[in-house]
Amino acid sequence: MIRPILIHPDPRLKKQCDPVEDLSDARRKLAKDMLETMYDAPGIGLAAPQIGVLERLITLDCVKEQGEAPAPLVMFNPEILSASGDTNVYEEGCLSIPEQYAEVTRPKEVRVGWIDMDGNPQERDFDGLWATCVQHEIDHLNGTLFIDHLKPLKRQMITRKMVKFKRERSRA
Numbered sequence: 001m002i003r004p005i006l007i008h009p010d011p012r013l014k015k016q017c018d019p020v021e022d023l024s025d026a027r028r029k030l031a032k033d034m035l036e037t038m039y040d041a042p043g044i045g046l047a048a049p050q051i052g053v054l055e056r057l058i059t060l061d062c063v064k065e066q067g068e069a070p071a072p073l074v075m076f077n078p079e080i081l082s083a084s085g086d087t088n089v090y091e092e093g094c095l096s097i098p099e100q101y102a103e104v105t106r107p108k109e110v111r112v113g114w115i116d117m118d119g120n121p122q123e124r125d126f127d128g129l130w131a132t133c134v135q136h137e138i139d140h141l142n143g144t145l146f147i148d149h150l151k152p153l154k155r156q157m158i159t160r161k162m163v164k165f166k167r168e169r170s171r172a
Protein backbone atom coordinates (compact mmCIF):
# COMPACT_ATOMS: atom_id res chain seq x y z
CA MET A 1 0.00 0.00 0.00
CA ILE A 2 1.36 3.35 -1.02
CA ARG A 3 1.30 5.87 1.85
CA PRO A 4 1.11 9.65 1.46
CA ILE A 5 4.47 11.38 2.04
CA LEU A 6 4.55 14.38 4.39
CA ILE A 7 5.90 17.59 2.91
CA HIS A 8 8.16 19.99 4.83
CA PRO A 9 7.36 22.07 6.86
CA ASP A 10 5.53 19.59 9.10
CA PRO A 11 6.09 19.21 12.87
CA ARG A 12 6.23 15.39 12.49
CA LEU A 13 9.39 15.76 10.38
CA LYS A 14 11.14 17.54 13.28
CA LYS A 15 10.59 14.87 15.95
CA GLN A 16 13.00 12.46 17.59
CA CYS A 17 11.61 8.99 16.69
CA ASP A 18 11.18 6.11 19.14
CA PRO A 19 13.14 2.84 18.91
CA VAL A 20 11.18 -0.17 17.59
CA GLU A 21 10.75 -2.50 20.56
CA ASP A 22 9.28 -5.57 18.87
CA LEU A 23 8.98 -6.75 15.30
CA SER A 24 5.26 -7.34 14.90
CA ASP A 25 3.59 -8.31 11.62
CA ALA A 26 2.14 -4.79 11.52
CA ARG A 27 5.69 -3.37 11.51
CA ARG A 28 6.79 -5.73 8.73
CA LYS A 29 3.76 -4.61 6.73
CA LEU A 30 4.73 -1.01 7.43
CA ALA A 31 8.25 -1.70 6.10
CA LYS A 32 6.78 -3.25 2.92
CA ASP A 33 4.51 -0.24 2.47
CA MET A 34 7.53 2.03 2.84
CA LEU A 35 9.46 0.15 0.13
CA GLU A 36 6.44 0.34 -2.17
CA THR A 37 5.99 4.06 -1.44
CA MET A 38 9.71 4.71 -2.00
CA TYR A 39 9.85 2.88 -5.36
CA ASP A 40 6.62 4.53 -6.48
CA ALA A 41 7.81 8.08 -5.69
CA PRO A 42 10.47 7.23 -7.05
CA GLY A 43 13.13 7.66 -4.40
CA ILE A 44 16.26 5.91 -3.12
CA GLY A 45 15.42 6.19 0.59
CA LEU A 46 12.48 6.72 2.93
CA ALA A 47 12.20 7.14 6.69
CA ALA A 48 9.08 6.23 8.72
CA PRO A 49 8.47 9.82 9.94
CA GLN A 50 8.05 10.84 6.28
CA ILE A 51 4.80 8.86 6.27
CA GLY A 52 3.88 10.14 9.73
CA VAL A 53 5.10 7.12 11.77
CA LEU A 54 7.48 8.33 14.48
CA GLU A 55 9.50 5.11 14.79
CA ARG A 56 13.11 4.25 13.94
CA LEU A 57 12.64 2.50 10.61
CA ILE A 58 14.15 3.33 7.21
CA THR A 59 14.19 1.75 3.76
CA LEU A 60 16.71 2.31 1.00
CA ASP A 61 17.78 1.10 -2.42
CA CYS A 62 20.46 3.16 -4.12
CA VAL A 63 20.66 1.01 -7.27
CA LYS A 64 19.95 3.54 -9.99
CA GLU A 65 21.15 1.88 -13.17
CA GLN A 66 18.44 0.67 -15.51
CA GLY A 67 18.33 -3.11 -15.70
CA GLU A 68 20.35 -3.65 -12.51
CA ALA A 69 18.74 -5.89 -9.88
CA PRO A 70 17.06 -3.97 -7.07
CA ALA A 71 18.76 -4.12 -3.66
CA PRO A 72 16.11 -3.15 -1.09
CA LEU A 73 17.24 -2.70 2.51
CA VAL A 74 14.93 -2.43 5.52
CA MET A 75 16.55 -1.20 8.73
CA PHE A 76 14.92 -1.14 12.13
CA ASN A 77 16.77 0.96 14.74
CA PRO A 78 19.68 1.83 12.40
CA GLU A 79 22.73 3.29 14.08
CA ILE A 80 25.96 4.76 12.73
CA LEU A 81 28.69 2.81 14.51
CA SER A 82 31.63 4.66 12.96
CA ALA A 83 32.28 7.24 10.27
CA SER A 84 35.33 8.06 8.16
CA GLY A 85 37.20 11.33 8.56
CA ASP A 86 37.10 11.71 4.77
CA THR A 87 34.07 13.50 3.46
CA ASN A 88 32.06 13.42 0.28
CA VAL A 89 29.78 16.02 -1.31
CA TYR A 90 26.53 14.93 -2.96
CA GLU A 91 23.69 16.93 -4.34
CA GLU A 92 20.86 15.75 -2.11
CA GLY A 93 17.12 15.88 -2.46
CA CYS A 94 14.29 14.55 -0.32
CA LEU A 95 10.83 13.15 -1.03
CA SER A 96 9.53 15.52 1.68
CA ILE A 97 11.14 18.52 -0.04
CA PRO A 98 10.20 17.96 -3.70
CA GLU A 99 12.24 19.48 -6.50
CA GLN A 100 14.79 21.14 -4.22
CA TYR A 101 18.41 20.02 -4.32
CA ALA A 102 21.57 21.18 -2.58
CA GLU A 103 25.09 19.95 -1.95
CA VAL A 104 25.65 18.40 1.48
CA THR A 105 29.00 17.33 2.94
CA ARG A 106 28.97 14.11 4.96
CA PRO A 107 31.45 11.37 5.99
CA LYS A 108 32.45 9.36 2.92
CA GLU A 109 32.14 5.94 4.60
CA VAL A 110 30.03 4.77 7.51
CA ARG A 111 29.57 1.52 9.38
CA VAL A 112 25.90 0.96 10.23
CA GLY A 113 24.23 -1.51 12.57
CA TRP A 114 20.52 -2.35 12.43
CA ILE A 115 17.85 -5.03 12.95
CA ASP A 116 16.58 -6.69 9.76
CA MET A 117 13.06 -7.90 8.83
CA ASP A 118 13.71 -11.25 10.55
CA GLY A 119 14.78 -9.57 13.78
CA ASN A 120 18.48 -10.35 13.25
CA PRO A 121 21.21 -7.80 13.96
CA GLN A 122 23.18 -6.72 10.89
CA GLU A 123 26.30 -4.64 10.37
CA ARG A 124 27.70 -3.32 7.11
CA ASP A 125 30.03 -0.68 5.66
CA PHE A 126 28.57 1.78 3.19
CA ASP A 127 30.30 4.17 0.83
CA GLY A 128 29.44 6.41 -2.12
CA LEU A 129 25.78 7.19 -2.65
CA TRP A 130 24.73 4.44 -0.19
CA ALA A 131 26.70 6.13 2.62
CA THR A 132 25.09 9.50 1.91
CA CYS A 133 21.63 7.98 1.63
CA VAL A 134 21.80 5.97 4.86
CA GLN A 135 23.02 9.05 6.76
CA HIS A 136 20.25 11.19 5.24
CA GLU A 137 17.61 8.63 6.30
CA ILE A 138 19.00 8.17 9.84
CA ASP A 139 18.97 11.98 10.16
CA HIS A 140 15.20 11.86 9.56
CA LEU A 141 14.81 9.67 12.67
CA ASN A 142 16.35 12.48 14.69
CA GLY A 143 14.18 15.19 13.16
CA THR A 144 16.97 16.46 10.91
CA LEU A 145 16.42 17.27 7.23
CA PHE A 146 19.17 17.70 4.63
CA ILE A 147 18.41 21.43 4.55
CA ASP A 148 19.42 21.59 8.23
CA HIS A 149 22.98 20.99 6.98
CA LEU A 150 22.81 24.13 4.78
CA LYS A 151 23.45 27.76 5.63
CA PRO A 152 20.40 29.45 7.24
CA LEU A 153 19.65 31.68 4.24
CA LYS A 154 19.53 28.78 1.81
CA ARG A 155 17.44 26.75 4.26
CA GLN A 156 14.94 29.59 4.71
CA MET A 157 14.70 30.06 0.95
CA ILE A 158 13.83 26.39 0.41
CA THR A 159 11.36 26.41 3.33
CA ARG A 160 9.57 29.46 1.89
CA LYS A 161 9.26 27.66 -1.46
CA MET A 162 7.80 24.62 0.30
CA VAL A 163 5.25 26.72 2.22
CA LYS A 164 4.16 28.20 -1.11
CA PHE A 165 4.11 24.73 -2.74
CA LYS A 166 1.87 23.35 0.02
CA ARG A 167 -0.46 26.36 -0.15
CA GLU A 168 -0.87 25.97 -3.91
CA ARG A 169 -1.34 22.23 -3.61
CA SER A 170 -4.10 22.61 -1.00
CA ARG A 171 -5.92 25.08 -3.29
CA ALA A 172 -5.72 22.78 -6.30
Ligand SMILES: [Zn+2]
Nearest residue numbers: 093094095096
Ligand atom coordinates in the same frame (compact mmCIF):
# COMPACT_ATOMS: atom_id res chain seq x y z
ZN1 LIG B 1 14.71 12.77 3.05
